[in-house]
Amino acid sequence: MYTHLIQRLFPNKSASQTGTQVHATSSEQKTNRKIASLIFLVSLFVASAAILFLNTISYASTFAISLLSLLPVFARILINTKASLVSVCLNIGLLSTFIYQTISHNQLDTAAFYIQTLILTALSFILPVVASQIIKKLEDNTQKITSLQQRLTDNSNLYEAFFQHTGTPSLLCDKSGKILRANQLAMDLLCSPSSGRTKPTKSLSGSTLSDWLTPAQHSNQNQHSSQAKKTKIQWRGNSAECVLKHDNSIKIDVKKSAISYRHYLILNLQNTTTLRTVQQKLANSQQELIRSQQAHSRLAHFDALTQLPNSKHFCQQVNDKITAQSDHFTGAMFIIRISQFKLLNKRYGKNSANRIIQDFTSGLKHKLSNEAIMGRLRGIKFACFVPVGQAYLLQRNLSTLIRSVLPDQVTVKGDTLNMDYQVGIAYYHSDGKNAEELLEHCEMALEYPDKTDCLSYYDPGLERRLLEEHTLGLTLGTAIRNREIEVWLQPQVTPDGQIRSFEALSRWNNNGQFIPPNIFIGIAETLGLLPLLAENMVKELVSTLTYWHEEKVHTPIAFNLAGQELMNDAFFALLMSLVSDNPWLSDMLELEITETSPVMTNPLIHKRLRSLSQYGYSIAIDDFGTGQASLGQLIDIPANILKIDRRFIAPLPDDQRHMDIVKSTMALANSLNMDVIAEGIETKEQADLLVSLGCTILQGYYFAKPSPMSEWTAEGSAKAKTLRMVY
Structure with a gap:
């Protein structure tokens, strides 16, 4: 009351100030009690002394001595041991005074006096000691009881806190299922808003588990039916699957554990609604995965x-x-x-x-x-x-x-x-x-x-040939990169036998064995090596033509392109840069387009050939009459030379049909202002016939076989001298 009064009078004071005032009041009360006890003891001592000295009645003296003997006991009880000792000293002093007075009045003749003196002395010493021991024992026992009670209180508080803060909704039930205690989590779970009991007016104590939960297998029954109300929890071992009685969408798992005290049960509750939902989704996903795996398994085989x-x-x-x-x-x-x-x-x-x-x-x-x-x-x-x-x-x-x-x-x-x-x-x-x-x-x-x-x-032989070609292709790639492919020249002559130009041919000596050009050129085309092969040849030809240019030898050299080279940007740029840096090269380098290559119909090839023609290159159509679209090529390719293939020359002069084809081809070339080169001439009769038909450039074994380019450039070579004499 005093504390509440202080809080009302001084509402702004802190709690520490209030506590200090309460402590001061308690100390004052103790002081007052000690003063009252002291007054009582003094009064008792004075009264006993007065009776003892002022009264002549013998039994009154006995009463006074009895009171004085109790004075140390009262002092020990009311105050402390020191007060009891003081009382003993006072009694001794009073006794001494009483004896002295009695002796002075000659009252030592009665036995009562000795008995009274002995009793007073005994009681003054014995009673305080006995009383002090009894009180000390009682105080010790009281302190032990207080300590034990405090420990019990602490343990009770600890267990209560543990029960409330286990992190799991928990119930304490007796063996009949009656709820004795419930922690806050259990109350929040069972009295969730969805259950219609947001705040229970009382704790769950006194109710049973069946009042709040019903087995999961009965969740679809009418919740308000009598059967649902009587349904008991069905345990499977120490666990049971339940739902909230008032909201069967909330799934609750209950696990029980017995304790020895009065056979009580601890029930731990777990809200598994989310877990069950996830498990159901996982089950559905697993079924879907199985179906998907089955489908994938079929897709993996069919x-x-x-x-x-x-x-x-x-x-x-x-x-x-x-x-x-x-x-x-x-x-x-x-x-x-x-x-x-x-x-x-x-x-x-x-x-x-x-x-x-x-x-x-x-x-x-x-x-x-x-x-x-x-x-x-x-x-x-x-x-x-x-x-x-x-x-x-x-x-x-x-x-x-x-x-x-x-x-x-x-x-x-x-x-x-x-x-x-x-x-x-x-x-x-x-x-x-x-x-x-x-x-x-x-x-x-x-x-x-x-x-x-x-x-x-x-064909088993086909596989062997493919393996041989593969091995040969690996060797060919190394040979091209190492510039081991030789350049040979075959003269192209005029009707009077003078060397007009050369055709550059590639020859490969693979460890002493010459590989036919139609084999290694085809392999190079398959492996995409033609641009590098052509680049190496052009660089060698430019070197030779530069030397001849310095020697005043004006003899052009033609070289073959299958189309793959012109599709290569780097090689096309090389051809363009050569005539840009050395304009005279455009008259000395002639391009022979192999018409049999399908890539020659590519519009990009036609565009680049027109660019090369504008830069001054002479362009010849090789193997005319055997390609993809011979007449069409005459329109698409800006050629100024037409080469008649050897297959049309070989049957001459005996085959009239081939002769008619050659005549028609030459007439077509003349009408287009194109020069004609007949290749594959092997006899004098063929040469004379072609000259008589108006062919201006002749090529074949009859005039000269291909030979290494070094024979036409080496100092002192007979062929080199012939070349200079022709010039």
């Missing part, structure tokens, strides 16, 4: 469009079939490639092109036997493995069989399309012992087909 086995699964099926057969089993594998499919795709669209593939595969399945195995390799390539008898080991019979099963036509958007194929074929056992070898050999036959037939059979 083509999605045609439902045919893919390459890997096709090989597995073929190998399984081969393994299951006897040693005398024979079969044939062939790869089918649909020709010009890109054009069909572009014309009819992707969807229609896919239908063409589906119609093709369905038609092929229908015509092949049930023993055949089909697969889609990639794109427009399909593989088939067919068991065949001895009769079909003959290529003629097998070719007839394959043509009979290939669909001839398919219909797309009302159009009937004729199908065109390329087929590569290999035999089991002779061409391969397993599916992988057979497929590889079919691919090889497909890439190097017979030009007269769409069906190509694997």
Whole structure:
């Protein structure tokens, strides 16, 4: 009350000031009690002394002595041990005074006096000691009880705090399920807003677990039915799955553990609503993953469009079939490639092109036997493995069989399309012992087909040639980079036999063996080495022409370009820079365009040739009459020289048809103001005939064979002297 009064009177004072005032009040009260006790003891002492000295009645003296003997006890009880000792001293002093007075009055003749004196002395010493020991023992016991009670209180508070702050909603129940205690988390969970009991008017104590939870398997029952109300928690071991009774969307897992005290139970609650939702999503995802894996597993083995086995699964099926057969089993594998499919795709669209593939595969399945195995390799390539008898080991019979099963036509958007194929074929056992070898050999036959037939059979010699070409290609690349390819020159002469110009030719001496130009030039073109080869040749020719220019020798040199060189930006820039730095070179370097190369129809080639012509280069069309579009090239290429191929010269002068072709070609060249070079002349009759027809430049073995360029440049060489004499 005093504290509340202070807070009302001085509301702004701090709590520490209030505590100090309360402590001062308590000290004052203790002081007052001590003063009152002291007054009481003094009064008792004075009263006893008065009775003892002023009263002559014997029993009054006895009463006074009794009171005095109790004075140390009262002092010990009311004040402390020091006060008791003071009382003892006072009693001794009073006793001494009383004895002295009694002696002076001659009152020592009675036995009562001795007894009283003895009692007073005994009680003055014994009672305070006994009382002090008893009080000390009581105080010690009181202190122990207080300490024990404090420990019990602390432990109780600790256990209460632990119970409240375990981080888990917890209930303390008896064995019947009655809730004895609940921590705040349990109250918040069971009395959640969704349950309709946002703030319980009382704690959960006294209710049962079934009042708040119901088993999960009964959550779909009517929550207000009597059956739901009577449903007990169904335990599975020490756990149970439940839902809130008033909101079955909230899932609760209950775990119990028994304690020995009165067989009580600790129930730990866990809200698993989110966990169950995540578990359900994970279960759904897992099922979806299984379905996806099954789909991917099929995609990993089958083509999605045609439902045919893919390459890997096709090989597995073929190998399984081969393994299951006897040693005398024979079969044939062939790869089918649909020709010009890109054009069909572009014309009819992707969807229609896919239908063409589906119609093709369905038609092929229908015509092949049930023993055949089909697969889609990639794109427009399909593989088939067919068991065949001895009769079909003959290529003629097998070719007839394959043509009979290939669909001839398919219909797309009302159009009937004729199908065109390329087929590569290999035999089991002779061409391969397993599916992988057979497929590889079919691919090889497909890439190097017979030009007269769409069906190509694997040839073991072809593989050897390919390996040889591969090895030769590696050596050729090194030789070109090391400038080991030699430049040879073959003269081109006028009708009177004078050297008009040279044609530069490449020759390769590979460890003492000359490799034919048609072989290593083709390999270089396949490997993309022609630009580097041509660059090396041009640099050697420029060096020779520069030397001749200083020697006043004016003899042009022509060199061949297959088209791949002109597609190379660096080589084209080299040709342009040469005549920019040395304008006289444009009259000394002639470009011979090999018309048989398909790349020569590229518009970029035509554009660059026109640029070179404008820079002064002479351009000749080589092998005229054997190329991709001979007459068209005369329009697209700014050529001023026409070379008649040796195949038209060789039959002369006996073959009249070839003679007519040569005459027509020369007439065409003359009408276009083009010079004509006839190459491949080997006899005098051929030379005389061509001169009589008006040919102005002749070339062939009859005049001179190709020879190393060094023979035309070396000092003292007879050919070099002849060249200077011609000039």
